[in-house]
Amino acid sequence: MSFIKTTESDSKYNHLEEMSVSELLKNINDEDKSVAFSVEKALPQIEKLTEKVIEKLKAGGRLFYIGAGTSGRLGILDASECPPTFGVPHELIIGLIAGGDSAIRKAVEFAEDSENQGWKDLQQENISEKDIVIGIAASGTTPYVIGALKKCNENNIVTGCITCNEGSPLALTAQFPVAVVVGSEFVTGSSRMKAGTAQKLVLNMISTAAMIQLGRVKGNKMVDMQLSNNKLVDRGVRMIMTELNISEREAQTLLEKHKNVRNAINNFQDE
Template identity: 75%
Template sequence: MSFTKTTEQDSHYDNLENMSVRDLLENMNREDKTVPLAVERALPQIEILAEKVSEALKNGGRLFYMGAGTSGRLGIVDASECPPTFGVPHDLVIGLIAGGDSAIRKAVEFAEDSKDQGWQDLMGYDISENDIVIGIAASGTTPYVIGALEACNEAGIATGCITCNENSPLANTAQYPVVVVVGPEFVTGSSRMKAGTAQKLVLNMISTTAMIQLGRVKGNKMVDMQLSNNKLVDRGTRMVMDALEIKEDEAEFLLKQYGSVRKAIDAYKNG
């Protein structure tokens, strides 16, 4: 199958250095507006992958994200936000980046070029057939990610991907590919822009859907969120007040006593 990296094609705009600040912002915003529409076109693929992730987590498995550079960082962001937002264990959703944790802040040269390192990184977590691995790569050609997914396929581990180029090697490797075609970037080849935005949107959708399917949201509230700062304690207090129709001081007392919105509400109703 033919493969063209649309994420690497020339920008629709030129002479950027001669544009005013307003023109730069308006043109970038014009391009950004196309991203949700590209995600919408990929909804059937996202649905399949989200269902597979939910199924794996319900059956005691874990979700792994794997990527390099911006893609790897986006996976780590999504994984790191699941415990405080939904109260799940830190080892339920795991983000891995080529080059290790130091690559989160600083680029590690050539880290993404090893086809073996991704699988080695997964082996460090005793990965099994219960788990599911999602490779994230805008280009769809990152060896670190492709090699890991190939090894997972051989080991009977479910694989998905999020990429922004059709017919890419990554999309053809993953069992459940998600391909969001955003086209050329405003700055040619800078896939931290539209491609990165698309990946973030898809990651939000997959993890949030899975957490709702796991029962980590009640109504539309994050009833299992961690009370890690005053803002979240205040939010939790209001949630308890609304759910039980009680006063603020009583709601706050219950929340601090039981440590979560869900437990405070259940204890009050069952008390």
């Protein structure tokens, strides 16, 4: 199948500057509605990749996300939210972006064009065969990401990807590719929109399913979350109250003692 970069195809809309705010918002929303259906079509691919992630994490490996621009930022976002949400070490899921940490806030010119830098960045993290690397690139043509995955393949490191172009060089490089074809963007080529939304949805699915399979959720609650602010402490108290059918004061006392919702629930009988 020949490769067509649908993320760069012309928008279905024209004369955007002549639209009212109401028209702009409605049309963007109409496009956004299609994204979840595009993700649904890719569920079999997402399942295969997620199962491989779980296998690697259960065996003591780490998950790496690597990308450039919006894609890199989304990977870092997902990685950074797992420790506070699920209580896992920061080193378990690591996000890397072309241009380094400064590129999180401000674009670094031409950083994504190096075919060698991605592998160098992974080596800085002591990447090994125990780990799994997911390359993220809406276009599926980013040299920084493709080069990194090629070196991973050569070094027997499992690779996956999240892209929005079927048959792209990245999809053909990854051992476990996920291609969510969202079509043209509202603003032609602005892949931070539908493509970015699709990537975020897939990342949510992979990391959440993995954390649940790793035992980091009880029932439907984040019992291993970090109690890093008053809102989360209050949520933890309510979880304990509901689970153990005890008063708010008793739940607060348990949480203050054990510093963790899971530990408070598990040790209740010993109190």
